[in-house]
Amino acid sequence: MTASGTKVCDTGDDALHQLVKEAEYLCDQLLYEEADQELEDLVRALQPFHTADHSPTADEILALKLTFRKAYGKARTLVDGITLREVLKGWAPTRKSSSIVTGALLAVIGIGLMLSIWEYSSWSARTDLLLEEAEDFVEFEHESELMRLVELRSFFQSDGAREASFRLDPEPQRMFVDVLKRLESHYTLERTLEHNLNEHLHDLWTFKSWLATFHRLACRTIESEAPEESPATEMVARTGMILAPEGRLAGLVNWVETCAPAATGQLASQRNIQEVYAEITARFDDLANSGARFDEYIDVMMVFREYTMYQAGRRSGPFVRPTTYVQSLHQIANWRSELLRRLDDVHRWYLPILYGMLGSIVYAIWRVLTPGVAPLGRGYTILRTCFAGLAAMTLSMLLVPSNATGLQGGTGSPIIYLVAFVFGYSIEAFVRTLSRLNASVSQAMSPRRDALRKPRA
Known part of the structure; x- marks a missing residue:
């Protein structure tokens, strides 16, 4: 349901269907920005596509394209391009606001994550030395x-x-x-x-x-x-x-x-x-x-x-x-075994989670510091950071074998930390990739419409 109050009709054309969806998302952004004139024109251009049992004509499609370009240009003056592209993909409407409190809060969280990573890394290095002494x-x-x-x-x-x-x-x-x-x-x-x-x-x-x-x-x-x-x-x-x-x-x-x-x-x-x-x-x-x-x-x-x-x-x-x-x-011997177990937990769980969350915070700080880019909301940033940590933990669980650290397998590989950081930084790309993969698998497994049609007598 969009600002026009109706759902998108099935036009039968994927490109036209995508245009109608983006126009409706753009209506939401214009309503949020209070651009009444452009919103009224775009809603009027969308009316033929929301009428039941009506096939849009070529003139109506051309009018929608021209009105969409005009409304997009107006919205581009009100919000940055990155945020506007996100809105056209279905994100909630947002407005550019440079909040000092938000930037300071993100900086404090980022510093806390870096200190935690440094503490666990130094603890891991000291543990390796103690394990060597215990072995001797x-x-x-x-x-x-x-x-x-x-x-x-x-x-x-x-x-x-x-x-x-x-x-x-x-x-x-x-x-x-x-x-x-x-x-x-x-x-x-x-x-x-x-x-x-x-x-x-x-x-x-x-x-x-x-x-x-x-x-x-x-x-x-x-x-x-x-x-x-x-x-x-x-x-x-x-x-x-x-x-x-x-x-x-x-x-x-x-x-x-x-x-x-x-x-x-x-x-x-x-x-x-x-x-x-x-x-x-x-x-x-x-x-x-x-x-x-x-x-x-x-x-x-x-x-x-x-x-x-x-x-x-x-x-x-x-x-x-x-x-x-x-x-x-x-x-x-018991303390040595306990240290090996905790060292494995640090390399398999703690550090990947922290690196994934740090990547999400760095992306949020970049959005705050970059001119012309709308910052993420605080609630969405917290949700995004938690999801990045869970994704990094899952990735480490799948890629790093159990008990692969300590004296048997050496210290944790920095590649998994780099991958966790990249996943946290671009978690939306990871989610979109999974969505496309899910859609491709669903489309491949679903029966075709042509095969379900019954032949006419």
Whole structure:
């Protein structure tokens, strides 16, 4: 139904039918612009085409064409060409209006979308680095290193160790310290990796994280946190105790008795711990009195040992949860799997949707900034942007296979983001293409009129 109040008659000619439709849409625009004279002339020219059982003559068709050109020229002075062509295709009539509020609102939305894209992209880059560290941690030969440590301990407990120390052979001691350094680096990575993975999982912008942030901020306003004991003070105190002779030897026994079962399932020596303590104490005194370099390696080794245990977080206390290496390994593996899943969601869903919505906003801003082009309405812009995001999500779902990101498939391809942006920018062309495809398929599947006509008797 148009400004003339009637529907277009079936003239039998596609070109003439298209002209009548465009003339009726132009009547709507002239009515919106209050161009009364041109509207009256065009409505009068359309009357023969709205009369039932009347076949328009050649003069009436020519009059309609001339009146349409005159009315189109008048409308062209009132509205830009792009908007007028959209109106002739069936869009709602609109008028050019340069609204500062609309432009500022679109700019704010565009900046918000770009910041969101930057946040998710940087989160994805940091996730790739953390996943590489987690893979190195999982592939570390922890049991082999502990077995080597137990073998060196057995060598130092043997009778040949004392003779080797008097010969000042530093090779076994160097091997001992090298193993401890590798374990120290591994345990340091364990502690930092646990913290980084846990923190990084909560850095992803999700609706659940927004609610958690709001709840945390609300709780801070009504209650204060209890002061906790500083771990640095405890570290200094324990390090000082270890540097004492008895603390150093007790730490050595505790180190071997704790780590060796994790690798071998049984300790080489099953004697009483006090007997082992007395034996190592006597051996340490002999080495210290002889002036061997092994005493210096023991000091360095014990500092490494305490630092690794502190970094690994296996110390019991009022504010520290005691853990084991196996628990940490399982926790890191679980966090790694969760990060891979969220990274796949970011590349398959979040980023394509944001790029599609950004393309729609950029097109709307272009309409505002271009002289002579009518801007889109606010409601239509919101609807268009949401539809662009849904179209980009559907496109990503069809083109990007599942679990194609992360360490298995690399980062997300930028081609899908470019396609999503282009689809969001020109979503009307996408809709018109689908409409034409649907019309072509429907026309091909529908029976022809000629085939349905019955032959006359």
